[in-house]
Amino acid sequence: MIEARGDNNNNNNSCEEVIITTTTSVDWRGRPSNPIKHGGMKAAAFVLGLQGFEIMGIAAVGNNLITYVINEMHFSLSESANIVTNFIGTIFILSLLGGYLSDSYLASFWTILIFGFIELSGFILLSVQAHLPQLKPPKCNMLTDGEKCVEAKGFKALIFFVALYLVALGSGCVKPNMIAHGGDQFDQENPKQSKQLSRYFNAAYFAFSMGELIALTILVYVQTHSGMDVGFGVSAAAMALGLICLVCGTLFYRNKPPQGSIFTPIAQVMVAAFLNRKLVSPSDAHMLHKAHPTKAPPNANPTINLLHTNRFRFLDKACTKMQDGNTTKEISRWRLCTVTQVEQVKILISVLPIFACTIIFNTILAQLQTFSVQQGSTMNTKLTKNFHIPPASLQSIPYIMLIFIVPLYDTFFVPFARKFTGHESGITPLQRIGFGLFFATFSMVSAALMENKRRISAMESNEILSIFWITPQFLIFGISEMFTAVGLIEFFYKQSLKGSMQSFLTAITYCSYSFGFYLSSLLVSLVNKITSSHHGGGWLSDNNLNKDRLDLFYWLLAILSLLNFFNYLFWAKWYSKNGSSSSSSSTTTNQESNSKVVGEDGIV
Structure with a gap:
């Protein structure tokens, strides 16, 4: 206020x-919330349900979209990869809009509800287009017919991109507000609830992992065997269930009123x-x-004086x-x-280098959702005599592991580490991000080695390797993401001391995904252009991975990732040295050493 x-x-x-x-x-009626009736993990559970269902719907579309774009919309491999990365990048860049609208005007609950229905409408339109032949180009086989296949143009392409970007708009504005709305259910001034907040971030990643796992197994299987129209329809149903889950928790939420333009x-x-x-x-x-210090209104939480740095x-x-x-x-x-x-x-300026250091990390993620899926489609996907593994389902392997690791991390590692570090999260968010960035490099090293082996086997021995050969790159990156993604969200959420910018600051973390996917598109184009004089049309210019040099592209990303890790170490050390008085880890210290004074105007 x-x-x-x-x-x-x-x-x-x-x-x-x-x-x-x-x-x-406040509660749903706008009256001051009751700490006994409102908030806490019971209220956050409804938000976790929405998170699980939303990621289930969007992951089923995003992770297998390249297959639909190539096989049914008939775009080339490199163009299809760029369509997917631009789509996912747009989702995350639009998170800034969702965060701004929430903190400034709508509040997180209404922002989620409004844009959740927009996302739902996009899923429905995608399903309709995938079902009606008149909204798609004529059927053909890209591998055998080659240039005879006609890619989607005109009205058909328009319908596809309108549906796709309705999903992007809705999901982009929903994502940061789900995290912020769940986090708002905990009072950071209460030591017990402050610990629960850290547990909530781990629970949110667990819900994310479960949603991804179901999307990459059951929903991708439905898309592969029942058609993309049915698959998109299931995504729409998942989103509808998520919105129902959100609404069911209305009576239990602690809602933060919007604060005006942030x-x-x-x-x-x-x-x-x-x-x-x-x-x-x-x-x-x-x-x-x-x-000047001024007596606080009776229904207001006191703000905090920050130390000068x-x-x-x-x-x-x-x-x-x-x-x-x-x-x-x-x-x-x-x-x-x-x-x-x-x-x-x-504070806002000082966290930007941390944000920038996670862009390369998300460029690697983009490869696992595009080229690695296509890489898997060229391998032996046969598991049993009558069952073939959809290539996109490979991404479920790390999530199968993570649904066990995340609870163990939260239950055993965090309390154990807390005894030595004194930090409520076990290790600091910056340390967690650092571990994740370090592991990401080895994901690309593994990808490069496996792609080189696959390519040599296919070209020299005419041997098609099992699809399981490329699982290590997904497995390593899954562990990396558990550290980096959760650490980044917790780090940014806690920067807004007692604040009204949680949704927007959480949205900044999603911008890292956006820039990472956009950088992926840029790198593909640059690599093709630079290497075209030495390799025909470039490393990634051919629709045949046996002729492309995807392994060299993976090595390039591994080198960039390692350099990025050392860059991160510099900025993390700089932030710890120069930002400690304002960092989340010292919030309590600042509150104790500075009287809680109402009258200090500021961002939060």
């Missing part, structure tokens, strides 16, 4: 005093810093502008007072901000 008050009788040359308090969470306080700091660029910041941080000193201009001799002059908030407001902008 933001309350602005002009104050012409103060002695600090301050701008209009602004009280920003984090309004207590970008305005950020813009105020930037504008004030520019306008005051000629001022000299005082050497004594106590001389920087702080709003020396990083990004140019932003201190925004809270540097002008010495004009007039102690009663009212100064615009676009000219003078408070230390807390400036420090929270510093």
Whole structure:
């Protein structure tokens, strides 16, 4: 809640005093929530149900989409790979929109509900197009007919892309709000619930793993044997069940009201810093502008004074007072901000390098959902005499393992590590991200070795290897993702101290996926262009993987991943050194060492 008050009788040359308090969470009627009846793991369970069903629907589409695009829409291999990566990249870039709308105007529950129905409509339209022959190009076999196959164009292509990007819009806006809405069910000021919050993030990844597992086994099997129209229809049914699950928990949720535009306080700091660029910041941080302590309204949680840090000193201009001799002059908030407001902008800037270091990680993920699936389609998929493994189902292997590992990690490893580290999550989110980035490199090393072996066997010995030869790359990356994905979400969620930006900050983590998939498309195009003079049309220009050099492309990604890991180590060390006073791990310390003062205006 933001309350602005002009104050012409103060002695600090301050701008209009602004009280920003984090309004207590409310129930579905808008009344203050009851900690006994609302929130906690019982409320988060409904959100976990939605997470499981939503990922089930979107994963069944995304992970096997390349097969549909190639076999039924008749796009080339490289173009199909780019369609898939651009689709998934768009999902994650749109998460910023969902996070912004939620924190600023709609709140997470209504954002999920509205865009969940948009996602559902996209699934239904995809199913209709896949079912009606007049909405698809004529049937043909891409392997035997070659150039005779006509790819989807005009109205048929339009229907396909409209359906696809309705799904992208809905899923993109739903994803960050599912995590944030579930996290909002826990009070971080309560030590017991703070530990439950870390457990919730692990439970959320468990729900994600279960959804992925079902999508990559049962739903992909349905797509392969009953048709993509039925498969897309099952995805629609899964999304509908997820929305029903969300609505069923309405009476139990703690809901955070929207706070108005979350970008305005950020813009105020930037504008004030520019306008005051000629001022000299005082050497004594106590001389920087702080709003006056004011008694908090009875139904509000007190906000927090952040300690001043020396990083990004140019932003201190925004809270540097002008010495004009007039102690009663009212100064615009676009000219003078408070230390807390400036420090929270510093937090946002300081986490960006951490975010950037996970882009290569998600570029690797893009390969497992595109080229590795196509790689598997060229191998022996026969398991028994009458049963063949759908190539896309290979991605279920790490999730089969993770549904056992994640509970063990949360039940045994976290309490054990907590005894040594004192951290509520066992190890810090930054350490967790680092482990994941390190393991990701070996996923691509394994992929490169296996692709080289598969290609040599096919070309020199005319031997088709079993599809299980490429399972290690999925298995290693699954372990990597368990560390990186959960660590990144927990890290970003906890940056917004007592705040109103959880959905938006969670959305930033999904942008890493987006940039990773976009980078994948860019790398494919660049590699083809650069290597075209030495390898005909390039490493990845042929629709025949036996003629392409996918193994060299995997080696390139392995090298990039290793370099990215060392880059991450630098920035993680820099953040720990320069951002500790504002980091999530020191929230409690800051709260104890600084009185909880209402009146410090800021982003949260």
